[in-house]
Amino acid sequence: MDVFNELMNGFAAAMTWQNLLFAFVGCLLGTVIGVLPGIGPVAGVALLIPLTLNLDPAGSIIMLCAIFYGTTYGGTITSVLLNTPGEAASAITALDGYAMTKLGRAGVALTIAAAGSFIGGSIATVGLVMAAKPLGNLGLLIGPPEFFALVVVGISLLVALAGRSMVRALISGAIGLLISMVGIDPVAGAPRFVFGMERLLDGVSFVAVIVGVFGLSEILSHRAGKDKVAVQAPGMRALLPTRNDWRRSAPAFARGTGIGFGLGLIPGMTGSVSSLLSYGAEKKFSKYRHQLGQGAVEGVAGPETANNAHANGALIPLFTLGIPASPTIAVLMGAFLQQGLTPGPTLFVEHADIAWTIIASLFIGNILLLILNVPLVGLWTSILRIPYPILTGLILMFMVVGAYTINFSVFDVFVMILFGVIGLALRHLDIPLAPMVLTLVLGPLMERSLRESLDISRGDLTIFLERPVTLVLLILATVIVCSPLLKLRKPAALATADSEL
Numbered sequence: 477m478d479v480f481n482e483l484m485n486g487f488a489a490a491m492t493w494q495n496l497l498f499a500f501v502g503c504l505l506g507t508v509i510g511v512l513p514g515i516g517p518v519a520g521v522a523l524l525i526p527l528t529l530n531l532d533p534a535g536s537i538i539m540l541c542a543i544f545y546g547t548t549y550g551g552t553i554t555s556v557l558l559n560t561p562g563e564a565a566s567a568i569t570a571l572d573g574y575a576m577t578k579l580g581r582a583g584v585a586l587t588i589a590a591a592g593s594f595i596g597g598s599i600a601t602v603g604l605v606m607a608a609k610p611l612g613n614l615g616l617l618i619g620p621p622e623f624f625a626l627v628v629v630g631i632s633l634l635v636a637l638a639g640r641s642m643v644r645a646l647i648s649g650a651i652g653l654l655i656s657m658v659g660i661d662p663v664a665g666a667p668r669f670v671f672g673m674e675r676l677l678d679g680v681s682f683v684a685v686i687v688g689v690f691g692l693s694e695i696l697s698h699r700a701g702k703d704k705v706a707v708q709a710p711g712m713r714a715l716l717p718t719r720n721d722w723r724r725s726a727p728a729f730a731r732g733t734g735i736g737f738g739l740g741l742i743p744g745m746t747g748s749v750s751s752l753l754s755y756g757a758e759k760k761f762s763k764y765r766h767q768l769g770q771g772a773v774e775g776v777a778g779p780e781t782a783n784n785a786h787a788n789g790a791l792i793p794l795f796t797l798g799i800p801a802s803p804t805i806a807v808l809m810g811a812f813l814q815q816g817l818t819p820g821p822t823l824f825v826e827h828a829d830i831a832w833t834i835i836a837s838l839f840i841g842n843i844l845l846l847i848l849n850v851p852l853v854g855l856w857t858s859i860l861r862i863p864y865p866i867l868t869g870l871i872l873m874f875m876v877v878g879a880y881t882i883n884f885s886v887f888d889v890f891v892m893i894l895f896g897v898i899g900l901a902l903r904h905l906d907i908p909l910a911p912m913v914l915t916l917v918l919g920p921l922m923e924r925s926l927r928e929s930l931d932i933s934r935g936d937l938t939i940f941l942e943r944p945v946t947l948v949l950l951i952l953a954t955v956i957v958c959s960p961l962l963k964l965r966k967p968a969a970l971a972t973a974d975s976e977l
Contacts, residue, residue: 483605486832490840495538498531499837502539503844506546510553517547517804518910519690523875525683525811533815534830538837540811542844544804545597545787549845552589552780556582568751569783572768572775579771584717588725588773589780590849595729596785597842600737604792604835620932621939623798623820624925625949630799630918632953644907651898652915655680662924675887682810684879684891685916689909691875692896695868697903717773724764725777731757732781739782740789754782788838794819795831800917803910810917 489495505527509520524543528536556573569589576585631649658669659679670676717725735757736750758778759765768775793799798820800806812819823831879892902909933939940946 479605482828482832483836485829486834486836487839489534489829489833490538490836495535495833495837496840498535498539499542499841500844500848502542503546503841503848505539506543506548507550507553507845507849509543510547510550517544518807518913519694520547521804521807521811522683522686522689523691523871525807525814526687526877526879528811529683529814533817533827534833536815537808537812537817537830537834538841540808541791541834541838542841544808545593545784545838545841546845548783548787549590549593549780549849552593553586553849556585556589556776568755568779569776571755572770572772575769575771576773576776581771584721584773585776586849587717588721588777590846592725592729592732592777592781593784594842594846596733596736596781596783597788597845598839599733600740600785600788601835601838601842603737603789604795604838607792607796619943620925620928621943621946622949624922624929625940625946625953626797626799626820627918627922627925629949629953629956631915631922632956641906644905645911648902648907648909648911649915651902652912653919655685655912656916656919657923662920662927675885681879681888681891682814682916684888685895686807686810686913687875687879688892688895688897689899689902689912691871692892693899693903693909695871696896696900721773724773728754728758728762728774728777729781731761732778732783733785736782736785736787737789740786741792750782750786751779754778784842791838795823795835797821798823798921800914803913806910806913806917810913813917 490499505524506520509517509523521540521543525540528539531539552569552573555570556577573582573585573589576582654669656679658676660666660677661668667677732750732754735754739750739753755768755775755778758772758774759768762768762772762774764772764774790802790805794805794809798809798818800809809819817823817827817830875892876889879889880886899909902912929939930937940950
């Protein structure tokens with residue numbers, strides 16, 4: 477009953493006109509980012525963090541979360557209409573979605589995708605509500621050694637984000653750790669790696685780094701001269717599925733929700749994995765599996781439901797344990813920290829009102845996406861008609877203004893440009909960017925908890941072996957790191973797709 481009361485209080489706060497506006501704007505921006513091919517949720521959230529820095533903590537995270545799950549639907553629109561996925565998790569949807577478009581059923585595909593997104597996202601949010609309190613209370617028993625082990629589990633996810641080369645992932649992770657160490661020592665209070673520059677005493681701006689690494693480097697690496705694709709949005713009448721479409725989609729909705737939610741809880745898994753496995757489940761269990769690839773509605777319903785269930789399910793480890801389950805969640809965690817909120821066990825104690833407001837807003841955001849996206853398909857596709865040079869100029873202007881307004885400093889603009897060039901170089905060297913974000917966010921937390929643990933034990937490292945929870949978590953991290961030897965890694969095709977994020 478306490479959970480229900482807290483959730484109702486969260487709804488009361490989330491339903492204020494300010495927070496409704498933040499959720500609405502986040503859904504709009506997220507959909508736009510998802511529609512633009514190649515940007516993706518990681519870069520999209522990173523690009524738009526500057527918009528939220530001057531908002532109150534609840535409004536800021538509400539908008540960023542809406543942007544996060546908005547991108548998952550926006551990418552579907554271009555997958556269905558243009559056979560061009562806006563983000564990796566929508567790639568599998570293009571198989572049957574675009575085939576339905578060629579059959580004149582694009583509107584039905586988009587409506588089924590929107591319904592699946594709503595169902596998967598809503599059920600996963602219910603799971604978050606049910607798990608938040610128990611896991612949060614369990615997390616309160618965690619001290620510095622246990623928290624250190626938790627962060628080590630998070631860092632061990634470099635294995636899952638390694639792509640085709642573990643060495644390249646380690647290089648990326650090491651760069652993130654080095655960046656995170658710039659500034660004031662969190663325990664001794666002495667400056668380090670500042671090279672006499674006062675502006676670095678507070679560390680390198682997290683926002684400027686990720687906007688440069690993901691946003692600017694994406695624009696700089698864009699391949700010019702791509703063929704323009706004809707864009708045609710379906711009319712309103714064509715958006716209505718038949719009763720048979722709904723009947724065939726229902727089992728796919730159920731299977732997709734289970735797969736996406738379950739995999740969303742596993743750190744390191746991405747939405748593209750859930751979408752692919754959902755499609756595989758339809759290949760095996762659907763009565764109409766022989767039609768998959770030829771415009772079967774199940775090929776849209778299952779992956780899209782799994783994608784959104786995964787997105788919301790991945791928030792559970794973040795809210796309850798402070799572990800980012802994916803690169804995008806790591807960026808979201810950085811936004812939490814920027815607002816003075818530490819995701820994890822203490823979130824529901826120190827900032828319970830904000831936490832439940834954000835959770836309530838997830839339900840509202842899913843409803844807003846359902847209401848907005850289907851009728852406005854024509855608007856979203858019209859964005860693709862804007863000449864790319866103009867669109868690029870607008871995005872660049874936004875990035876420069878955003879980087880400047882972090883601290884109202886030109887220095888942060890140069891930081892963004894520097895890391896844009898670094899990100900471009902890493903892309904050309906085929907070094908994944910996701911591990912850098914992971915270590916950039918988790919590095920300071922790991923260092924602080926390690927130093928505090930050693931202070932408690934007076935330098936005795938056996939403290940990590942004497943506490944059962946710590947020992948179990950460290951063993952788990954070891955298993956994750958050794959998983960390539962146990963043949964537990966993802967298929968190479970999936971790893972390759974994820975390394976492009």
